[in-house]
Amino acid sequence: ENQEESTTNEGLRWAALILDEVRPSLRDLGLKPELWQVQRILTWCLSRLQSPVEEQDALAEETNELLTQLTESLSPEDQAIYLLNKWTADEEYIAAQINQLQRLREKLINGFILLRPWRRWLLMQHLNALLEHIDRYKDVLVKRTIKGLKADVENVPVSSLWRRFLTDPKKRVTLSFLVLPDRVFVVRAWRSWRFFLDFAVIPTTRLEVRNTVQRWHKKIQGTQGGRDLSDRPDDDSDEPLMTRIENECKEIANDLAEILEIPSLLEGLPKNIQALTIIPDDILHGFPFATIIHQGKYLIEHYALSIAYESSGQKSPTPPSEQVQNALIVGVSNGIIKRIPPLPAVRAEIKQVKHWLTGHRINSCTLLNNSAHKGAVIDGLSKATLLHMACHGTFEHNRPDQSGLVLIPNSKQEEILSLRELSNLDLTGLRHATLSSCWSADHFILPGRWIISIPETLWRSGAQSILGCLWEVYDKVAVSFMTRFYHHLEKLSRDEALRRTQLECLQRDLPGCSHIDTANPIYWSGFSLYGDYTRLDLQPRIRDIGSIQSD
Numbered sequence: 001e002n003q004e005e006s007t008t009n010e011g012l013r014w015a016a017l018i019l020d021e022v023r024p025s026l027r028d029l030g031l032k033p034e035l036w037q038v039q040r041i042l043t044w045c046l047s048r049l050q051s052p053v054e055e056q057d058a059l060a061e062e063t064n065e066l067l068t069q070l071t072e073s074l075s076p077e078d079q080a081i082y083l084l085n086k087w088t089a090d091e092e093y094i095a096a097q098i099n100q101l102q103r104l105r106e107k108l109i110n111g112f113i114l115l116r117p118w119r120r121w122l123l124m125q126h127l128n129a130l131l132e133h134i135d136r137y138k139d140v141l142v143k144r145t146i147k148g149l150k151a152d153v154e155n156v157p158v159s160s161l162w163r164r165f166l167t168d169p170k171k172r173v174t175l176s177f178l179v180l181p182d183r184v185f186v187v188r189a190w191r192s193w194r195f196f197l198d199f200a201v202i203p204t205t206r207l208e209v210r211n212t213v214q215r216w217h218k219k220i221q222g223t224q225g226g227r228d229l230s231d232r233p234d235d236d237s238d239e240p241l242m243t244r245i246e247n248e249c250k251e252i253a254n255d256l257a258e259i260l261e262i263p264s265l266l267e268g269l270p271k272n273i274q275a276l277t278i279i280p281d282d283i284l285h286g287f288p289f290a291t292i293i294h295q296g297k298y299l300i301e302h303y304a305l306s307i308a309y310e311s312s313g314q315k316s317p318t319p320p321s322e323q324v325q326n327a328l329i330v331g332v333s334n335g336i337i338k339r340i341p342p343l344p345a346v347r348a349e350i351k352q353v354k355h356w357l358t359g360h361r362i363n364s365c366t367l368l369n370n371s372a373h374k375g376a377v378i379d380g381l382s383k384a385t386l387l388h389m390a391c392h393g394t395f396e397h398n399r400p401d402q403s404g405l406v407l408i409p410n411s412k413q414e415e416i417l418s419l420r421e422l423s424n425l426d427l428t429g430l431r432h433a434t435l436s437s438c439w440s441a442d443h444f445i446l447p448g449r450w451i452i453s454i455p456e457t458l459w460r461s462g463a464q465s466i467l468g469c470l471w472e473v474y475d476k477v478a479v480s481f482m483t484r485f486y487h488h489l490e491k492l493s494r495d496e497a498l499r500r501t502q503l504e505c506l507q508r509d510l511p512g513c514s515h516i517d518t519a520n521p522i523y524w525s526g527f528s529l530y531g532d533y534t535r536l537d538l539q540p541r542i543r544d545i546g547s548i549q550s551d
Helices: 002-029 032-048 053-071 076-084 089-110 113-146 161-167 206-221 239-259 262-266 282-286 346-359 374-381 419-423 454-460 475-489 494-506
Strands: 172-180 183-191 195-202 275-279 304-307 326-331 363-368 386-390 392-394 404-407 415-418 432-435 444-446 450-452 465-469 527-531
Touching: 002 032, 032 053, 032 089, 089 113, 089 172, 089 183, 089 195, 113 161, 113 172, 113 195, 113 454, 161 195, 172 206, 172 282, 206 239, 206 282, 239 262, 304 494, 326 346, 326 374, 346 363, 346 386, 346 475, 363 374, 374 415, 404 419, 415 419, 419 454, 432 454, 454 465, 454 527, 465 494, 475 494, 494 527
Parallel strands: 172 275, 275 304, 304 527, 326 363, 326 386, 386 432, 432 465
Antiparallel strands: 172 183, 183 195, 392 404, 404 415, 444 450, 465 527
16 A cells, blocks of 8 residues: 555656646746646645645645636636636645545455454544535635635644534434535535444536536526515416426426435435435535435425534524523515515515514514614614514625615615625624525625625624525515414424425415415425524513614
8 A cells, every 4th residue: 555655656746747847838838728727737736745835835826826817808707607617726635635535435445354443433534624624615715705805724723523423413414515626525424323424426517516506596587486476476377387397496406416416325314314404515505405306205304404504513602591582673675666676575574573573572673664774784683683684685796795685775775785794793692584585595606616695694793593595585475484484483493493384385284375386396495594403592581672663
């Protein structure tokens, strides 16, 4: 084995020498695309050879600068498309670590049987270290994108594997995805009578995964949706269209499940597993995993589902038990002529939420339309333990300061409560946020694989959990859906409350929606729970933070 590794390193040193020698010639000839490819491969060689960090950083900086020069002549939109599919320097490092994990697993399988326990532990230690590196990598991407910080992935000490073993929840499986240009890396973790941590490397491409998820969203966008009641007919005249889209979406979900090898990932799980936590990556943030068919049923019929952003679990500290329960309700039913459609059912939804809070003796402040201006909302968020927002959402690529929730304090001008503003808030007291807004949970991929979304921004600012929707919420379903979700929160964990509500849709039992085929995934599968999935403490600890304000 040592001789094989020595031969490999010798080959890498030879390749690095040749690549370094051709760089000046390519530079003199002005062959920038070829030079970029050579330097990318050279970066990979230096990483495998564990060359000095300073040398690797200098080459990575030069390669990134070269890529910038290559895209200067392109339009902003074309630049985004071009850069999205390029390897980043950190992805090169992660790919090299994955290759090392595969070699360690081969040694485990083919090596001396008495060494297997030690090698299995060594493999899990390396896997744990890589997971923590990926968590830090994603955190840095958010800081670079939302806050505009020049942040780097810091080399901090890796948490003990024993800590992961002791803190991983029972009866729950965590699936962590990383989508690279030439493969998808998946890590499975669960704890029963012992701790399991393993991985799979799926031979597919980032482009194939993105194209499949984009097909889904194109079908969804083909429906006449929105929170405007006038957008949908009162009769069943559009039923053939909805049925066709439902069948086409099922096919797409099956295609993605096959690409990601979901059946094999779920095969052999202990029978006592009741929940899945999924850590998506890249465009997978925008896919409703609840719609995947497993053993003839939707995934949501087997498991309660939640979405996480890091493998290390809950990021937000648990607020002290004596913290006062304060709810902030924000509703925007008004629109702006020819630009932003009104949301007529928002008032009914706000009324239902207010009634539920009153029934639990939880004090609330309601900001509706004109009173829901940016200053009032930000001030209310600083005091709130619960949040419910019903409004529009908007996203501008490459402009986090113009992406976020739409407020309309007057009839002629809107305000954007932006991702950047939300990221600067301290929301560690916010136990749960419900975003009943159009596209509130959609994620947008930016150059450099930066992912931006409202739920992640709230979570990284301290919010425990967020309920959001991946596409436009239908007014006729939204009010009943939210009412039932809050009802189930009284006795169930957050992810199970969402699951029960979705099952009611699937079984056509959603109150007040008998004239709508709520079994269609378009109506229920877009809702996702992000962050903490445990039961929400609803014990009243009342203190006045404001009164109902409206127009």
